[in-house]
Amino acid sequence: MTSIRPRPATITDIARRAGVSTATVSYVLNDAPGARIPQATRERVRSVADELGYVPHASARSLRTGTSDLVLHVQMDVVQGPLASRFLHDLSHGLRELGYTLLQYGAERSRGVKAARAWAAMRPSAVVAGDDRLTPAGVELLRKADIHVFAVGTPPERAKEMGVSTLTMDHRGLGALAGEHLVGRGHRDIAVVVPRGDALRRMGEQRWEGVRSAVEQAGTGASVRRHEMDWTPESAAELVGTWGEEGLPDGVFGYNDEFSGLVLGALLDAGVRVPEQVGLVGADDVMLCRMLRPRLTSVRMGSEDPADTARRIVEAVRDRAEVHLSPWTPVLVERDT
Amino acid sequence: MTSIRPRPATITDIARRAGVSTATVSYVLNDAPGARIPQATRERVRSVADELGYVPHASARSLRTGTSDLVLHVQMDVVQGPLASRFLHDLSHGLRELGYTLLQYGAERSRGVKAARAWAAMRPSAVVAGDDRLTPAGVELLRKADIHVFAVGTPPERAKEMGVSTLTMDHRGLGALAGEHLVGRGHRDIAVVVPRGDALRRMGEQRWEGVRSAVEQAGTGASVRRHEMDWTPESAAELVGTWGEEGLPDGVFGYNDEFSGLVLGALLDAGVRVPEQVGLVGADDVMLCRMLRPRLTSVRMGSEDPADTARRIVEAVRDRAEVHLSPWTPVLVERDT
DNA sequence: TTGACAAGCTTAAACGCGTAACCTAGCTTA
DNA sequence: TAAGCTAGGTTACGCGTTTAAGCTTGTCAA
Numbered sequence: 001m002t003s004i005r006p007r008p009a010t011i012t013d014i015a016r017r018a019g020v021s022t023a024t025v026s027y028v029l030n031d032a033p034g035a036r037i038p039q040a041t042r043e044r045v046r047s048v049a050d051e052l053g054y055v056p057h058a059s060a061r062s063l064r065t066g067t068s069d070l071v072l073h074v075q076m077d078v079v080q081g082p083l084a085s086r087f088l089h090d091l092s093h094g095l096r097e098l099g100y101t102l103l104q105y106g107a108e109r110s111r112g113v114k115a116a117r118a119w120a121a122m123r124p125s126a127v128v129a130g131d132d133r134l135t136p137a138g139v140e141l142l143r144k145a146d147i148h149v150f151a152v153g154t155p156p157e158r159a160k161e162m163g164v165s166t167l168t169m170d171h172r173g174l175g176a177l178a179g180e181h182l183v184g185r186g187h188r189d190i191a192v193v194v195p196r197g198d199a200l201r202r203m204g205e206q207r208w209e210g211v212r213s214a215v216e217q218a219g220t221g222a223s224v225r226r227h228e229m230d231w232t233p234e235s236a237a238e239l240v241g242t243w244g245e246e247g248l249p250d251g252v253f254g255y256n257d258e259f260s261g262l263v264l265g266a267l268l269d270a271g272v273r274v275p276e277q278v279g280l281v282g283a284d285d286v287m288l289c290r291m292l293r294p295r296l297t298s299v300r301m302g303s304e305d306p307a308d309t310a311r312r313i314v315e316a317v318r319d320r321a322e323v324h325l326s327p328w329t330p331v332l333v334e335r336d337t
Numbered sequence: 338m339t340s341i342r343p344r345p346a347t348i349t350d351i352a353r354r355a356g357v358s359t360a361t362v363s364y365v366l367n368d369a370p371g372a373r374i375p376q377a378t379r380e381r382v383r384s385v386a387d388e389l390g391y392v393p394h395a396s397a398r399s400l401r402t403g404t405s406d407l408v409l410h411v412q413m414d415v416v417q418g419p420l421a422s423r424f425l426h427d428l429s430h431g432l433r434e435l436g437y438t439l440l441q442y443g444a445e446r447s448r449g450v451k452a453a454r455a456w457a458a459m460r461p462s463a464v465v466a467g468d469d470r471l472t473p474a475g476v477e478l479l480r481k482a483d484i485h486v487f488a489v490g491t492p493p494e495r496a497k498e499m500g501v502s503t504l505t506m507d508h509r510g511l512g513a514l515a516g517e518h519l520v521g522r523g524h525r526d527i528a529v530v531v532p533r534g535d536a537l538r539r540m541g542e543q544r545w546e547g548v549r550s551a552v553e554q555a556g557t558g559a560s561v562r563r564h565e566m567d568w569t570p571e572s573a574a575e576l577v578g579t580w581g582e583e584g585l586p587d588g589v590f591g592y593n594d595e596f597s598g599l600v601l602g603a604l605l606d607a608g609v610r611v612p613e614q615v616g617l618v619g620a621d622d623v624m625l626c627r628m629l630r631p632r633l634t635s636v637r638m639g640s641e642d643p644a645d646t647a648r649r650i651v652e653a654v655r656d657r658a659e660v661h662l663s664p665w666t667p668v669l670v671e672r673d674t
Numbered sequence: 675t676t677g678a679c680a681a682g683c684t685t686a687a688a689c690g691c692g693t694a695a696c697c698t699a700g701c702t703t704a
Numbered sequence: 705t706a707a708g709c710t711a712g713g714t715t716a717c718g719c720g721t722t723t724a725a726g727c728t729t730g731t732c733a734a
Contacts, residue, residue, distance in 0.1 A: 008482035021685045058458040059396030060719035092443045104441035106429045121395040145345040233627045261628035268630050290570045291598035293605050397691035
């Protein structure tokens, strides 16, 4: 029987070649507890498996056992910064240690039930998806398929309503840290940049809320204002132009480093001296902060033990328990601005 | 029979409920050509499927058909820039249109046979992986499993040797474009930054090679030199310090925008006027270029029709044909430096 | 010596879900 | 009456896991 297409070796092939049954092969290769198979047979099976380059068929196995080692991570629309990349990397590693495989399911912009169907087709153990991709109906569909849902960036009420676990960053705390820093440095007229557009809106609002409350609670009589901006140099220039009319703030929280970089450029173009006239704080602490002159002060999320996060995710999935993780704490990184 | 865990609906459930056989359900839900099933039955089956929230079991299907709609993309170690992100996004979309699912297999730093086994376990149609992850033995294992391999960034000789398809960027051409630009602007002592460390070495070498040959072919008698640098502000400062002793170049190709940003910062710190004393060209044309002052001139890869790339990938996979794709062309974006 | 029984090793067979080649019962048409 | 169509049904996979059931040997009591 000559097959045109190469066919990966199966346990049947191994069994035939080693002169045993497929059951024996399965026992040997899985080190099944309770199976009493003599060393000689074990070695024979293993050597045949090596010889044939046997690789177990992950979906056949999961079809039979009814379990899945897959965790699906649905990428966000937003281009991932190094922070998110690193977290994903760590998470993936942590999950692998625990026997799970993290796969990123990219690009599909669909949401709700349609997206949920696509994810469910793969029968993963869990789905980690941005809040913006989830709808109650979609979540319901996933629940019916016994797939654990982690919503990223979902506020507690919404999570409770849908009955999903969450993985969130304390954007409010991050903003608050920036606000405290600005007030502490003596700034009394603080502007906060909030990105326009849906993708970053919620995070922008939370960070704004954080700055605002921190400034108000400082009790120094400092004022805070809120400005929307697109992620373009033109929008930054326009914003700075507005300040020329309304009066220049003396402290700015630029939402993140990238927005802050644009704001800094526009400020310099307008002849504003930074930090003498305006203090500026970014967020994420990316390398960009150390490329700009003056160097950008930034707040970032310091990630806690990622292995522990992976463990807690796996536990929640196994126990079918709702958890709410927020494995980061805000940190200030002070530089020139 | 009460099951504790929710169990996703299967075609058997639908069949029972609709009073037909599983075969009929399968025919209806797949719109199988040649199946003669009356409209009434079709509608009944479909409505039951909807009612039960049926989602086909992707791996059961692929187990039966022996085909896979999976394309595995193995993420690179390097943090992905927006260019790579965008390409992946487009590719994923293009493949989906053609009935394939692109999954990103992240984080595992393993390579060679061990990595290949992990990929092969999922029985994808194709694997797209960085050249650094592939070894001849690993490729051989994948070939035995009838999995098409796309090596990213592999030079032709190596690709031929391993018998894999390739997906490459013309880094040499990118460097050449930068070199031509620098020479065209009258620079005669050109420095090229090459990243230290294995991750970016090959790209660095290719870009360097491109700049060098372009400068030499210009026939203006300009000289080129090559400098290694780490991706840290300290390393940039050290490099600029070296230039203080050896003599300042009048043109610099900074490998990419991020390295260039660090070099620019170090130059400004050293009191060097840019671009008056030193011209600087980055690569990738990321937003950073427009944040820096002076604004950074950059070369980037303009991507050609991503849908077409997806189509060519799928064709190669279906025909089991080796292809060598390089769907980008270098473009110059001129700014202040 | 023989039968009973256990221990040790191995296997047949069912199963999970979905597909597809092949079969069938009833009816219509030439 | 034979052939053909309609509307399905039966059944055999694909691959790996697992339960229950074999088959040897060896041990021991009668």
